[in-house]
Amino acid sequence: MKTRILLVEDQAIVRNGLKMIIEQDETLSIAAEASNGIEALTLLEQQSIDLVLMDIRMPEMNGVEATRQIRSRFPMMKILILTTFDDEEYAYQTLKDGANGFLVKSSEPKKLITSIHSVLAGGMVLQEDVAAKLVPKLLRQSIKQEQPPTTLTERELEIAKLVGEGKTNKEIAAALFLSVGTVKNHITHILTELQLRDRTQLAIYAVRNGFV
Structure with a gap:
């Protein structure tokens, strides 16, 4: 289709x-x-x-x-x-x-x-x-506009970094030796934790906070 x-x-x-x-x-x-x-x-x-x-x-x-x-x-x-x-x-x-x-x-x-x-x-x-x-x-945005500190795991930080680099779920899965489903679950949790709407906001967040 x-x-x-x-x-x-x-x-x-x-x-x-x-x-x-x-x-x-x-x-x-x-x-x-x-x-x-x-x-x-x-x-x-x-x-x-x-x-x-x-x-x-x-x-x-x-x-x-x-x-x-x-x-x-x-x-x-x-x-x-x-x-x-x-x-x-x-x-x-x-x-x-x-x-x-x-x-x-x-x-x-x-x-x-x-x-x-x-x-x-x-x-x-x-x-x-x-x-x-x-x-x-993005990097010049003021600190007060940033999200508060979070308790993301090391794995979640790795995934957030790769999202910030524009990687797809499939590419992230291949890079970290995970299943695509596992990557999706991690991203869902990251978005909830950071109170972000979607992966585009996550990518911007990753750049602002020096993940990339």
């Missing part, structure tokens, strides 16, 4: 190009298309979607606000931001609001496909040049 993707982009010619690239992968399908965040939310209410691939700058509702609302209404939805604007402020805000990755449109088609599969597998995708700007910003 193919992965169902909602493509959210206000320029029809760009949507068509992205659709052609993505559907070259036989496991992926553009199940629906939208030209702004409002249309995207409506489609998500009506259809079964596995991943949202979304532009930032769109009329009526942009990608930043749409990310916030999608995460609120559909907590388990995978969201990959795709834009021409390699601005760390956009990256920081969308990741803070729950996006699973940030990629610029100038990326090679192969990179887009790889990124989609990485997000679907539970990883986090950050465009290299954006990440170079974003990580220092």
